[in-house]
Amino acid sequence: GFAHVDHHRAIRQGVPEVILGEGKTAAQIVAIAKELARTGQNVLVTRVDDAKAAVVVSEIEGMKHSPMARTCTLERSPIVPLSDTKVALVSAGTSDLPVAEECAETMRMLGVTFDRIFDVGVAGLHRLLHKRPLLEEAGVIIVIAGMEGALSSVVGGLVDVPVIAVPTSVGYGAAFHGLAAMLGMLTSCASGITVVNIDNGFGAAFAAVRILRARARAARSTP
Amino acid sequence: GFAHVDHHRAIRQGVPEVILGEGKTAAQIVAIAKELARTGQNVLVTRVDDAKAAVVVSEIEGMKHSPMARTCTLERSPIVPLSDTKVALVSAGTSDLPVAEECAETMRMLGVTFDRIFDVGVAGLHRLLHKRPLLEEAGVIIVIAGMEGALSSVVGGLVDVPVIAVPTSVGYGAAFHGLAAMLGMLTSCASGITVVNIDNGFGAAFAAVRILRARARAARSTP
Amino acid sequence: GFAHVDHHRAIRQGVPEVILGEGKTAAQIVAIAKELARTGQNVLVTRVDDAKAAVVVSEIEGMKHSPMARTCTLERSPIVPLSDTKVALVSAGTSDLPVAEECAETMRMLGVTFDRIFDVGVAGLHRLLHKRPLLEEAGVIIVIAGMEGALSSVVGGLVDVPVIAVPTSVGYGAAFHGLAAMLGMLTSCASGITVVNIDNGFGAAFAAVRILRARARAARSTP
């Protein structure tokens, strides 16, 4: 067939395959989702537009669509909390919402607890500085920003926890569909910031999961 | 001959031609500088490397070389202060010094008063916030930064005076010789920031001169 | 909530937050606009397409839509003139009109007086040269041009006032959506020209506001 589901992934990475909706037909998404659901796994579809989501929701019972996040989700088994460490999900502006919500939905499905700190771009720095306590409590920070992406440098300089930066395609002209933010985040003067693909809220959530799972496992193995 | 000096420029723009040293032979620089000096004008040569500067200094009496700024200057007539408004010359890191000093030398030659606020990159934000009073007093702010160039967004959000951003080629990899900073400054989320070419300390100084001269002229014409 | 309006901005920069319509839903724009209007501030929405504008206009009383400028505006309090210095708003061709009008609407809302000098591209240089007196009277010049953006170099060489260049995405092929004009303006052989993002008429207006406000404040503080 056209798809060869990586059932082994849940064992290897603790997370079943996540379906990238973009570039697939609705029928293909349905088929793969059913194959995953068949074995009792939860299903997450990302980057799925409204038209495809309507088909997916109507074909699979229990499937839910979150239009802002552009995801479909099916909860076949209860979501187990991964860790009690909280992630701070920080975004620069209202236009970054779809990426932030894709990230939020992914974290929710993978058992991550998080706080939203939205619309705190550096053009009005006091908004971010007021949230400093929340930032300092977080175990991981995800920073989502478009245009020049400066927010990740400022956050990275304020805290010492892991910072995962997500450039977004918000902006126009010299933003070149997220290139400006992406280059800016990669060359950040704050040290040790890491970056995922443009608009990849899913990837940032998954990177946080990697950090939290390893931490939880380490904690368990310590007497 | 190879050069056609724009003697009229001092009348049109209040500033004699400035010689771009790069791409010219030492002999060409000397010839043009002499032609300008012949009419009693001050001379500024920018982007001149040490070898060429040595020739220029030895051939023209009174010519001085500033190696950090990569400039040669000849003061044939006293420098007249342009305005009593001060410019704040802000830079992100020590590696931005050559560009900042090119800017400083240009301002000095064109009669602009300024304060240096150096090495206040956003990775250590408190350094900048401590300088806030100086920034608020300035009539124009020039922000010089490489890597991701986030400093200009932060400064632009703090003040309401004109902000001229200079991306520098400081950094490596995804900095792509200043491209990251340039795109970042052009797409800044702080409104109304303007940008000059990568490493163009001279251009930023000249843009400040345009602002200050127009202001001074307006002030004079007001009863 | 999804938005965290920077109410402090009007105090810090004399200008309330301007809403970037692109990337927001109509509902989000309405919510933010109402939040701004609630405190008696004027509202400007930029880059808003016809469909969203229709919703915004129907939901908020007094909101007006300017389709050519792609803006919505709400005047809750009278617009106070910022300065009696005039801005010259110069554009190269008829296709640059949307960007020029976004700039015009922004200036109007922020109390700036200006003259339109449109369709004076360098392919017919006499058109510009005939307008020279108007250029020489201006206190700030905004030059809007697509394709190769040469107009800003020519204007910059004629006058000594601040020149803010706006590259537009007008053109095709090697124009690469405004890249050619943007690179051209940044590397202009006329000194001290500054540049804002491609198609950013709003940003150019705001940069002019920064210059005029600082000038007005300086004038007031001089006995």
Next chain:
Amino acid sequence: GFAHVDHHRAIRQGVPEVILGEGKTAAQIVAIAKELARTGQNVLVTRVDDAKAAVVVSEIEGMKHSPMARTCTLERSPIVPLSDTKVALVSAGTSDLPVAEECAETMRMLGVTFDRIFDVGVAGLHRLLHKRPLLEEAGVIIVIAGMEGALSSVVGGLVDVPVIAVPTSVGYGAAFHGLAAMLGMLTSCASGITVVNIDNGFGAAFAAVRILRARARAARSTP
């Protein structure tokens, strides 16, 4: 002065400022290093070429140069182990050594324990597969690769711990100085891989430190 050392960083981030040697003169590096050493902090200089390193070593007692890593280090106080979690430092080929060693020196100075797994590029996959046990034991994996950077996708698919990918400028032609590897790592089909700047071994080490410090702190605060 030209530098404004961020002494506060050691408090904020547990790590004193690291000096980026590139773009600074030897004299500037020496001055900043002395200023840091004055307060008893350890000093790390990165991206320092042989000529500058010679000056730095000769001017500051106890300073050591590691030519392969292009670093200078000064140990004023004993290095405290950060955590007992091990990092796996994986590199694709022998030409990636300078970046890998910069990463190693940074980890050593910041108290991180690590294993080197070098020259295991995917062209000879068995080399990597033989190291699978070492990879599975690691708490964090840093993958350093040039050319197409495929190694990070393969490693990312095998393990569920955090993977930090460092694209290198190794390669020629379409490698475009690390661009191919950088884009490849950012678009990796393995989920949740994060990326730092091209050749930024320092940044990857620092990102690992962020993960390990947060984990150690969490461990300490758990009864």
Next chain:
Amino acid sequence: GFAHVDHHRAIRQGVPEVILGEGKTAAQIVAIAKELARTGQNVLVTRVDDAKAAVVVSEIEGMKHSPMARTCTLERSPIVPLSDTKVALVSAGTSDLPVAEECAETMRMLGVTFDRIFDVGVAGLHRLLHKRPLLEEAGVIIVIAGMEGALSSVVGGLVDVPVIAVPTSVGYGAAFHGLAAMLGMLTSCASGITVVNIDNGFGAAFAAVRILRARARAARSTP
């Protein structure tokens, strides 16, 4: 007329002209297809969208449309098998299907026998390793992958037969419409991999035909 069909191609290359549907009107495609069919040749149209395909199918008897492959085909004469060597057609993910099927249709029309090995991307490496016997039996391997395109490096390292890599435009953000995969495949650390244009399933099939035809001819000429 607008088209000048290269009837000689079937003699020179054993394959009649293939019609690139993109950029042609349906009427032009029909005219060229009829001109080819007139001389008894089989017809293959590639990159033809559904609307044009409907016209082409309705105008030419026997023409068939394959929507997933975006091809139209007309079999006027029986397809002669080119060789008994099998091609392995390997693809990384379900989203690569349209390119893979364009390749499959081209091979089918040109008499090539092949096996499909689909959805075996490196994020779940075991899927590929299980297919190793199939890979080792193949005489030519075509590897189709988007995003970072790492699959071709892994395949290229496992086998010693010709590997033709097809980057696809699957992915978003830093994938830049196939650029990441294209650069990655060109700089592959596996030796002797060759690359065709982004999404060019047709080209890969044709490259395989060149290899198989030359091999068959050589075989025939050996006693």
Next chain:
Amino acid sequence: GFAHVDHHRAIRQGVPEVILGEGKTAAQIVAIAKELARTGQNVLVTRVDDAKAAVVVSEIEGMKHSPMARTCTLERSPIVPLSDTKVALVSAGTSDLPVAEECAETMRMLGVTFDRIFDVGVAGLHRLLHKRPLLEEAGVIIVIAGMEGALSSVVGGLVDVPVIAVPTSVGYGAAFHGLAAMLGMLTSCASGITVVNIDNGFGAAFAAVRILRARARAARSTP
């Protein structure tokens, strides 16, 4: 008003302003066309889509639309032949037709005589070589090609007359909307080929007009 028609252009360049339809509203095109027609000049509108063309044709009597060329034309005065030298209009493939026809319409309106030599791309070289006599008779050759644009190098090597190359956006993937052809034509190994913008059939025609007008004028001034 929004437009400032360059009426002087017909005197300066022998050709009235040509209206670039793209980026203008139908109403603007109509207004400018009427203004040009008012003084008895012929009107040519380029890059006008079907919807706008319908308005323009319905609003201005005598206006004609050529859909393949994407032009509208109004002949108010008879077209005077510019010269008896013939231009050869050569194109590589059927998909280049819109650009070739824009070029043809422009030449027709400006009084240039030409031959069409279409669909003679280098993949079937004999097609071009058969046309060699036509090429050798031409006084100017315009070569229109997309994809890799190799046709201009081959033509440029065969003849010694002026060759004007027009890269087209035909192709996909690494063609990058005409970039591949544009770079290829600019770096052609055939000497003295000149290039215009991607898809700029109009510009190539105008460049031919410059050559033919100068030649005709020179001929007239020779006794």
Next chain:
Amino acid sequence: GFAHVDHHRAIRQGVPEVILGEGKTAAQIVAIAKELARTGQNVLVTRVDDAKAAVVVSEIEGMKHSPMARTCTLERSPIVPLSDTKVALVSAGTSDLPVAEECAETMRMLGVTFDRIFDVGVAGLHRLLHKRPLLEEAGVIIVIAGMEGALSSVVGGLVDVPVIAVPTSVGYGAAFHGLAAMLGMLTSCASGITVVNIDNGFGAAFAAVRILRARARAARSTP
């Protein structure tokens, strides 16, 4: 052997092969030059650095080196004037001299008469306007400019003769080694300007030769 001299070229194009010095060893240049000279042809070597030129001059009697133009020339037979039409060779600044002189040397060797109009960049427009009579007399104009390359648009708008634009790599930062000028010239708002490669003074001269030769031939064939 390594070279296969195209002796036929002098017949086909009236100009013997010109040797591109770059990328060849001095020994290879000498061998090819001797092979050309052997048949009595004149020899022109371009892009030859000082070291190679020294060898070439010492090995071939009569060979001359022009360091500014980076050419070597050997006149074995008298240079025949190609036409009495004059070319205007216009350049924007002193830094463009090497490209302008390469162009001048090529024209001299190929029998073209020309005037130099140097250092007339648009930042001081009066310099160019004063030369307008010279421009209007020319039969062909070559415009050489770096940075933003605006000069070609202004010249193109003033005259109706053929304009050949040469972007140069003069400038820094956003000039990106000539890219800004190249894109600017290709998208010029002046119609019918044609462009050659960055720094390709040779190509522009050759393009002028194509125009002048065709014109001369046409003139001869007219009774």
Next chain:
Amino acid sequence: GFAHVDHHRAIRQGVPEVILGEGKTAAQIVAIAKELARTGQNVLVTRVDDAKAAVVVSEIEGMKHSPMARTCTLERSPIVPLSDTKVALVSAGTSDLPVAEECAETMRMLGVTFDRIFDVGVAGLHRLLHKRPLLEEAGVIIVIAGMEGALSSVVGGLVDVPVIAVPTSVGYGAAFHGLAAMLGMLTSCASGITVVNIDNGFGAAFAAVRILRARARAARSTP
């Protein structure tokens, strides 16, 4: 240690690891070469500059340096002919020699027989057409060309055997270090051409080896 030699490669691919000299120190090259030689394998080092080559040759007995090809080779065991099919090694100009010779040395070391057809660029097409018989006899054709790389399209259209195109970094300006040729070859209008990295003569040879080995193996397995 720093290197992990893939001894298994000779078994898997019939060819021992080839050492990429670039980015390695001379000492590293020597160590890896000795490790390979220890097991009786032949050694090939590519992209090795003169200084490193001198060390390598002096440290390892029997090692030979080919400066034009930038290779070092050690023949520990006799080279076994791979096949009696001949490869045609075609190059466009003399400046492509280093890449062509790297390819030639690789083929020689791997037992491939080949003919050199050099300096047959399309600017003088007759040179190539005269070699048509040689091309038609070849079993594989490697085409090496810089600048616009048109040669591969012309060759690809003339023959039906496998064509492997190697873009070179020969050229300047818009050649962008081989980008123009690379894009051109990837978008070739001749069908089924495959491409390797810029300047990758080694890779092209290896791709030919893959084709010839598979063919020889197939031949052996046929009764």
